[in-house]
Structure formats: C-alpha cells, structure tokens
Amino acid sequence: MLLEIKNLHANVGNTEILKGIDLKVGLGEVHAIMGPNGSGKSTLAQVLAGRDVYKVTEGEVLYGGKDLLELDPEFRAREGIFLAFQYPVEIPGVNNTYFLRAALNAARKHRGEEELDAMDFLTHIREKIKLLEMDETLMNRPVNEGFSGGEKKRNEILQMAVLEPKLAIMDETDSGLDIDALRIVASGVNSLRGKERSIIVVTHYQRLLNYIVPDFVHVLSNGRIVKSGSKELALELEEKGYSWLDETVPVSERA
Amino acid sequence: MAIALKESEDFYLKDFREFEDRQAATAPAWLSKLRSEGMQAFAELGFPTTKLEDWKYCNVSPVAGVRFVPAPYELTDKIRKQVKELPFAGLDCTRMVFVNGHYAEELSSVRDLPEGARITNMARALTQEGAVTAHLGRYAKHRRHPFVALNTAFVEDGAFIELPKGVAIEKPIGIIYVSAGGTEPWVAHPRNLVIAAQGSQATVVETYLGIDGGVYFNNAVTEIVAEENAHIDYVKFQDESESAFHVATMLAYAARNAAAVTNSIQLGARLGREEVTTVLDGEGAEAYLYGLYVTNGRQLLDNHTAIDHAQPHCSSREFYKGILDGKSTAVFNGKILVRKDAQKTDSKQSDKNLLLSEDATINTKPQLEIFADDVKCTHGATIGQIDPESIFYLRARGIGLEEARKLLIEAFASEIVDHVKFEPLRKQLKSALLAKMRS
Ligand SMILES: Nc1ncnc2c1ncn2[C@@H]1O[C@H](COP(=O)(O)OP(=O)(O)O)[C@@H](O)[C@H]1O
Numbered sequence: 001m002l003l004e005i006k007n008l009h010a011n012v013g014n015t016e017i018l019k020g021i022d023l024k025v026g027l028g029e030v031h032a033i034m035g036p037n038g039s040g041k042s043t044l045a046q047v048l049a050g051r052d053v054y055k056v057t058e059g060e061v062l063y064g065g066k067d068l069l070e071l072d073p074e075f076r077a078r079e080g081i082f083l084a085f086q087y088p089v090e091i092p093g094v095n096n097t098y099f100l101r102a103a104l105n106a107a108r109k110h111r112g113e114e115e116l117d118a119m120d121f122l123t124h125i126r127e128k129i130k131l132l133e134m135d136e137t138l139m140n141r142p143v144n145e146g147f148s149g150g151e152k153k154r155n156e157i158l159q160m161a162v163l164e165p166k167l168a169i170m171d172e173t174d175s176g177l178d179i180d181a182l183r184i185v186a187s188g189v190n191s192l193r194g195k196e197r198s199i200i201v202v203t204h205y206q207r208l209l210n211y212i213v214p215d216f217v218h219v220l221s222n223g224r225i226v227k228s229g230s231k232e233l234a235l236e237l238e239e240k241g242y243s244w245l246d247e248t249v250p251v252s253e254r255a
Numbered sequence: 256m257a258i259a260l261k262e263s264e265d266f267y268l269k270d271f272r273e274f275e276d277r278q279a280a281t282a283p284a285w286l287s288k289l290r291s292e293g294m295q296a297f298a299e300l301g302f303p304t305t306k307l308e309d310w311k312y313c314n315v316s317p318v319a320g321v322r323f324v325p326a327p328y329e330l331t332d333k334i335r336k337q338v339k340e341l342p343f344a345g346l347d348c349t350r351m352v353f354v355n356g357h358y359a360e361e362l363s364s365v366r367d368l369p370e371g372a373r374i375t376n377m378a379r380a381l382t383q384e385g386a387v388t389a390h391l392g393r394y395a396k397h398r399r400h401p402f403v404a405l406n407t408a409f410v411e412d413g414a415f416i417e418l419p420k421g422v423a424i425e426k427p428i429g430i431i432y433v434s435a436g437g438t439e440p441w442v443a444h445p446r447n448l449v450i451a452a453q454g455s456q457a458t459v460v461e462t463y464l465g466i467d468g469g470v471y472f473n474n475a476v477t478e479i480v481a482e483e484n485a486h487i488d489y490v491k492f493q494d495e496s497e498s499a500f501h502v503a504t505m506l507a508y509a510a511r512n513a514a515a516v517t518n519s520i521q522l523g524a525r526l527g528r529e530e531v532t533t534v535l536d537g538e539g540a541e542a543y544l545y546g547l548y549v550t551n552g553r554q555l556l557d558n559h560t561a562i563d564h565a566q567p568h569c570s571s572r573e574f575y576k577g578i579l580d581g582k583s584t585a586v587f588n589g590k591i592l593v594r595k596d597a598q599k600t601d602s603k604q605s606d607k608n609l610l611l612s613e614d615a616t617i618n619t620k621p622q623l624e625i626f627a628d629d630v631k632c633t634h635g636a637t638i639g640q641i642d643p644e645s646i647f648y649l650r651a652r653g654i655g656l657e658e659a660r661k662l663l664i665e666a667f668a669s670e671i672v673d674h675v676k677f678e679p680l681r682k683q684l685k686s687a688l689l690a691k692m693r694s
C-alpha cells in the first residue's frame with residue numbers, strides 16, 4: 001500500500017473540516033475524489049502535501065508504511081509526493097526554469113543523484129514541454145506570473161512530468177481548461193500512468209474522468225468519504241447530481 | 256567671514272582654514288569663492304536636527320559628534336591587493352578608483368574614449384577651464400542643504416564626466432570609492448559631475464565600498480545634467496563598512512526629451528542617508544528613480560527623493576523597495592512636486608517593503624504637492640512579510656524552507672536590480688546583495 005489514510009481529522013482554527021477520512025491507495029492505482037464545493041477536497045490534498053494552516057487533530061497517514069505527517073513539506077516532495085495546486089501561486093521575480101531545476105535538483109540530491117546543470121536540465125525538459133504543447137517562452141518568465149488559467153495548469157503538469165512523483169495529487173486540474181487543453185493535459189497525465197506511480201485526481205466534474213479513467217472513485221461530502229466505487233460511480237453522480245448524496249449521509253448526521 | 260559655530264562644528268571651520276591655505280596657491284578665484292560660500296552656508300545651517308521635517312527619522316547626531324580628520328591618502332599594498340580582488344575591478348570598463356576620496360590613478364583605467372569625451376578626476380578638472388566652471392554647484396543647493404554646503408566647502412576630488420553631443424558610450428563608466436578605516440575617523444567629500452550634451456548616452460556606476468572596517472564618513476554630492484535628448488542611466492551602489500557614515504546628495508537635471516534614470520542601491524553603513532532629486536525641466540523629459548535598501552542589525556538607511564515636474568508633458572516613474580531585518584530602521588520619503596505649468600504630468604510612485612523581523616521599523620511617506628490641474632499622479636506604499644502561500648508552494652516542490660525564503664527575498668530585490676541593464680554589473684550587484692543577506 002503506497003498511501004493509507006486512517007480516520008483523518010483536520011481543523012482550520014477551531015473549525016473541523018476533515019471529519020474522519022479513510023482511504024487506501026495502492027501502487028499504480030488511480031483514484032478519483034469527487035464532491036461538491038466546500039466538501040474538503042482541497043483541504044485533504046493540502047494536508048497530504050503538508051500545509052500547516054490545517055491542523056491534524058486525529059488519525060494518521062502512512063506513506064510507504066511510514067508516518068507522513070511528521071515530515072516537512074519539502075521532505076514529502078523529495079520523497080515523491082506531488083500536489084498539483086488548484087490555485088497555482090504566482091511568484092514574481094523567480095524564474096520558472098530556475099525554479100523547476102531547483103525543485104528537481106532538491107529531489108535528486110535527496111536520492112543521492114547528481115544535480116543537473118542548466119544545459120542538461122534544458123535537454124531533460126524539452127520533450128516534456130513539447131508533449132504538453134506548452135509555450136516555451138513561459139519557461140523564461142517568473143513562475144506563473146501573468147499566466148492564464150490554462151497556462152498555470154499546464155505548468156503544474158509540466159512540473160509533475162519533470163519531478164516524476166510516486167504519488168501525484170491533482171486538485172481540480174481540469175478547471176479553467178478548454179476541451180483541447182483538457183485533452184492535452186489528460187494525455188500528459190496518462191503518459192505518466194504506470195505501475196510505479198499512483199494518482200489521486202480531485203475533481204468537481206466527471207468530465208476529466210472521461211480522459212483520465214480512474215480505477216476507483218470516492219465521493220467526499222462534508223469532510224467524509226460517503227461513497228466509494230468503480231468508475232461508474234462518477235457517471236451516476238453526473239447524472240443524479242450531488243444532492244443525491246444527501247440520501248447517503250448517515251441518519252445521525254441529518255439536521 | 257564672521258561665523259559663530261557650535262562647538263561640534265568648530266573643527267570643520269578650523270580644517271577649512273587649513274584647507275583654504277593649502278589650496279590658496281592653485282585654486283582659481285571662482286573655486287575659492289564657491290568653497291567659501293559652502294563654508295559660510297554650513298556655518299549658518301549647522302547639522303540638521305530631527306526637529307526638521309526632512310530629518311525627522313534621521314538623527315545625524317552620531318555624525319555631528321565625531322571629530323573626523325580629513326581623509327588620509329594611503330595607498331598601501333594591502334589596499335592595492337584588495338581593490339584588485341573587488342568584483343567591480345573585474346569589469347572591463349572605464350573606471351576611476353578613489354581611495355579614501357582621493358583619486359588613485361594607478362588603480363584606474365580610462366581609455367578608448369570617443370572623441371570629445373572627457374573623463375577625469377575632479378581635482379584635475381578643477382584646474383582646467385571648461386564646463387566644470389559653468390556647472391559645478393549649479394544644481395546641488397549648498398545654500399539650503401547643510402551636507403551639500405559642507406561638501407562644497409571641501410570640494411577637492413571626485414569624478415568628472417563630460418559627453419559631447421550625440422556620443423553614446425555603451426559600457427558603464429565606473430566611479431569606485433574604496434574606503435579603508437584608519438586609526439582616526441576620517442571624512443571625505445566626494446564630488447561628482449556628469450554633463451551629458453545633447454543626444455548623448457551613458458551608464459555610470461558610482462560605487463562605495465568599505466574594505467577594512469573602521470569609522471569614516473563619506474559625504475558625497477553628485478550632479479548630473481542631461482541636456483536635450485540625452486539619456487543618462489545612473490547606478491549608485493553603497494556598500495560601506497558597517498561602522499561607516501554615508502550621506503549622499505544626488506541631483507539630476509533633465510532638459511527637453513532627456514531621460515534621467517537613477518538606481519540607488521543601499522546596503523552598507525551604520526547610518527546612510529541618500530537624497531535623489533530629479534528636475535524635469537523641459538517638455539517630454541522623463542525620470543526613472545529606482546531604489547533598493549537592505550538593512551539589518553541596528554542600521555539606519557534613509558532615502559529621500561524628490562521629483563520636480565517643472566515643465567508640462569513630463570513623466571516620472573519611481574519604484575523603491577526595502578528589505579528590513581534585525582532592529583534596523585529605514586525611511587522612504589518620496590516628494591513629487593508638480594508646478595503650476597506642468598500640465599499633462601504623468602507620475603507614478605511606489606515603495607514596497609518586506610519586513611523580515613518584528614523589531615525592524617519602516618517609515619514610508621509619499622509627499623505630493625500638485626499645483627497643476629491636468630495631471631495623472633498615483634502613489635502607493637506597502638509593508639508586508641514573506642508570503643506564506645509562496646513559501647508553501649516552493650516547499651511543496653522540494654525546496655527547503657531556508658532556500659525558499661532566500662529565493663523570495665532575492666526575487667523581491669531583483670525587481671529593482673533587474674533595471675540595471677548591463678548584465679555583468681547586474682550579476683555583481685546581485686551577488687553583493689546575496690552576500691549581505693547571508694550576513
Ligand atoms: N484556509 C482556510 N481558512 C478557513 N476556512 C477554510 C480554509 N480552507 C478551507 N476552508 C473551509 O473548509 C471547507 C472545505 O474547503 P475546501 O477543502 O477548499 O473544499 P473543496 O476543495 O472541496 O471545494 C470550506 O468550507 C472552506 O471554506
């Protein structure tokens with residue numbers, strides 16, 4: 001098991017947002033997490049990446065059998081966890097290429113591999129840029145600054161392709177993408193699928209799952225996973241809407 | 256000259272008398288007169304106190320309280336060696352090097368000048384007829400400003416640059432003041448004059464580097480004249496020793512369609528005060544004022560800028576940034592004067608500060624005085640910390656916390672340093688910045 005989340009509770013301030021999540025992700029599996037706005041999808045993704053505004057109050061997360069929650073975010077990343085942000089951050093003054101090389105070299109150093117110099121790095125990323133049909137000039141600009149919504153998402157996926165994580169968590173990567181861009185991004189992601197890599201796809205809509213077909217689908221509602229199933233569950237949700245879930249909420253929780 | 260001086264200022268008068276006597280044989284009459292005016296004005300003005308609005312946050316009593324001797328010229332082998340190792344010495348450009356305010360010809364390199372251009376040290380220029388007579392002291396107001404007055408009284412050496420019509424010099428011209436503290440605190444009064452005739456272009460870099468610690472005081476004045484259509488890019492880089500005092504007053508004057516770009520980067524000194532005044536005195540003139548101040552420990556760095564829109568259809572862009580750490584204090588005061596006839600003025604000002612410590616203090620103040628009605632003026636000041644979202648984004652990509660902080664601070668600074676066009680110079684500035692931030 002690559003990732004095991006057990007009874008995970010997390011707060012922002014005094015407000016509990018995750019209310020006991022259980023999830024197991026095996027190596028090579030693709031899991032989709034769906035759910036209405038505000039159900040806690042991004043919170044879960046950020047907690048896994050190590051964002052400290054969320055305080056874990058109960059439960060545990062094992063990654064490769066080891067306690068994930070005690071690791072600082074940079075060590076999680078170097079150990080192969082990658083979060084594609086729902087809202088990638090603009091960082092004026094930091095060059096995109098420089099940033100990505102620093103990220104890759106941090107992981108390489110951690111693994112005891114040689115760091116790549118600027119030339120080798122460019123060779124290394126050129127093909128991936130092409131695959132994602134990304135505008136190369138974006139690489140010479142500050143990280144995400146002034147990028148369109150779609151460009152930001154592509155930049156996230158480029159980072160993922162370059163860093164080759166063991167566990168990729170993609171938070172609403174489809175939002176803000178037109179259909180062509182969606183296809184390109186999805187094929188980029190699919191090319192990274194393999195038995196050595198697990199992916200968690202967080203999405204509000206079923207649309208993305210037509211392109212990145214998941215092995216499992218989970219529905220998050222009000223800080224809990226209320227339903228799990230195969231890819232057909234996504235279609236059912238699409239058809240019936242999230243209000244259908246209300247009926248699945250345990251009786252004790254109903255107002 | 257009958258002058259009543261406060262005790263602490265008295266030795267300046269005594270030194271002035273001696274200086275006058277020494278210079279008597281060689282100084283032309285106009286220069287003796289100018290120096291006397293300077294001394295007279297300083298005697299009347301005295302050192303400023305914090306009661307004056309312009310000096311409210313800048314207490315110069317530590318400067319006023321020290322008995323400084325005139326800067327000694329000692330070019331030792333040690334200094335020679337240190338100067339050769341300075342990163343700036345490696346740039347293949349025209350450079351004038353000064354040691355403790357005195358021109359060091361053997362360390363300087365002035366060659367391959369275009370026809371009609373003059374680049375020489377002020378001490379020599381003062382003995383020759385020419386533009387210096389017409390321009391020196393015309394822009395910097397010694398009658399009103401005590402430190403300019405003091406500088407004018409003791410004006411002796413510095414850099415003189417004169418560009419003839421239509422000439423463009425591509426590589427930057429370096430003016431490097433190397434200061435080595437000695438056994439006694441010393442004071443120097445560097446005086447620079449840049450005259451860019453019609454349509455000429457150059458980049459000038461005035462650098463102050465402290466190499467041996469010690470208490471000393473550089474009181475510099477720089478006058479820049481950009482005639483019609485001239486373009487002057489002026490970088491001032493201050494990296495004095497940590498116990499040094501640095502006061503610099505810079506005046507840039509831009510005629511019709513001329514552009515005066517100043518970029519002032521202040522890192523060093525225990526107390527640093529830098530004034531930049533740009534006068535837009537012809538239609539279509541442009542001013543760009545960039546500035547960066549980086550403070551830590553108990554440093555005080557004060558930036559006072561003024562843009563005088565004296566004519567219509569001029570534009571000014573002013574971007575300053577500060578990075579403050581430790582128990583340091585920084586000041587930004589940005590005055591923009593739009594005179595009655597200066598219609599269609601287009602002016603933008605901003606001062607952004609990054610506070611790295613809760614004990615650091617920034618006093619930032621725009622000061623707009625607008626007497627014309629058809630103008631566009633905007634200004635803004637911000638004070639903030641390092642953005643935690645940015646930090647997390649970098650860490651989530653494997654970049655360590657310390658590295659992430661450094662990267663963001665550098666990025667903040669680079670928005671100013673990137674306006675330095677000449678790449679080798681920009682690189683040198685960045686590495687000096689990094690060195691300071693690591694200290
Ligand atoms: N940093 C935060 N501060 C305050 N409330 C937050 C914060 N992050 C998330 N929340 C709240 O937690 C709930 C879940 O948010 P989120 O995880 O972003 O949902 P989703 O991604 O499923 O739309 C929402 O009610 C949201 O307002």
Ligand SMILES: [Mg+2]
Nearest residue numbers: 041042086172
């Ligand atoms: Mg979300």
